[in-house]
Amino acid sequence: MNFMNQEPGGGAAGPTPVPNPNRKPPEIKPGTVRNIVIGIVAVIVLFYLGSTSFYTVQEQERAAVLTFGKYTHETGSGLHFKWPSPIQEVRIVPAELTQRITIGYREKGNTVTPVEDEAMMITGDENIVSADAVVTWKIHNIRNYLHNISDPEQFLRNSASASIRSVIGSQKLDYAITDGKTAIQDLVREKLIELQNKYETGIQIIDLKFQDIEPPGGEVEEAFRAVTNAREEKNTKINVAMKYENERIPKARGEAQALIEQAEAEKKSRVLNAEGDVAKFNAIFSEYVGNPSVTQNRLILETLEKILPNAQIFITNGDGDTVNYLPLNELLRKEATGDEN
Structure with a gap:
């Protein structure tokens, strides 16, 4: 009778297999190893091709494609294919984005940090002035932007600072901080654009604006601020005076023209009256020449009527004893009423 082996725990167990020292491990065929290696290499190649042959360009970007290091073409936004590196490379730049840099200070969030080395400069009359500016720009030519300058932003900052120093260095301080700003x-903007064109940087200058042009702080700043305030007050008073002048001169011209027209009318009226008087006198004179006594008597009577409008006129002849009476008033009254009796 065979008894089964007992486990230490008292449970029954099957027979323990005994390894065969003469058994050989399974053999791997050489073709299988080659296929595995080829598969791994193919996966790696496909992953490399997929990761280096496709690229994405965002809306505000443009991509320059370089074939063996030479610029060939550009692509816009979207998903694009290229030959894998090192055949073709892609450099993406924010060509559709308007950018800005500051001269004389730096902004980081709400913090503004002055940069004295950029801001301080000497004017034409050997005074020190502080100038802060903002330059707005964008990429105009990607090929020039990538190949002609190594650090575009630093080049733009240096060229803007040089342009500002060149222009302010030829101006007087008083002019720079008041009327000449x-x-x-405008001169600095033109000079900066000229530098970008000269060196073919591919950068387009959109605008340049000064934030401040002022003397250094302290007593000098207070003195020049007083000068600036006085100049502004002077300009204000000049503008008020010019406004008053512009209001008064047209009004005075109108009044003068009215007086001239009134005098011309008075002149014409008097000339016409004088001509009428002359014509009347000539008519009376011609009648007087024909019959002097009648005309003379009539003139006397008309004059008496004007001098004594309410007097009764009697014409008498005192040569004889009998008074001859001519009732002129009654005759005139009848003549006026049309009574012929």
Whole structure:
């Protein structure tokens, strides 16, 4: 009778297998190893091709494609295919984005940090002035932007600072901090654009605006601020005076023209009256020449009527004893009423 082996725990167990020292492990065929290696290499190649042959360009970006390091073409936003590196490379730049840099200070969030080395400069009359500016720009030519300058932003900052120093260095301090700010700003913008074109940086300058042009702080700043306030007050008074002048001169011209027209009318009226008087006198004179006594008597009577409008006129002849009476008033009254009796 065979008894089964007992486990230490008292449970029954099957017979323990005994390894065969003469048994060989399964053999792997050489073709299988080759296929595995080829599969791994193929996966790696496909992953490499997929990761280097497709690229995505965002809306505000453009991509320059370089074939063996030479610029060939550009692509816009979207998903694009290229030959894998090192055959073709892609450099993506924010060509559709308007960018800005500051000169004389830096902004980080709500914090503004002055940069004295950029802001301080000497004017044409050997005074020190502080100038802060903002330059707005964008990429105009990607090929020039990537190949002609190594650090575009630093080049733009240096060229803007050089342009500002060049223009302010030829102006007087008083002019730079008062009336000349706008003119200096335009000159600096033109000079900065000229530098970008000269070196073919591919950068388009959209605008340049000064934030401040002022002398250094302290007593000098207070003195120039007083000068600026006085100049502004002067300009205000000049503008008020010019406004008053513009209001009064047209009004005075109108009044003068009215007086001239009134005098001309008075002149014409008097000339016409004088001509009428002359014509009347000539008519009376011609009648007087024909019959002087009658005309003379009539003139006397008309004059008496004007002098004594309410007097009764009697014409008598005192040569004889009998008074001859001519009732002129009754005759005139009858003549006026049309009574012929």
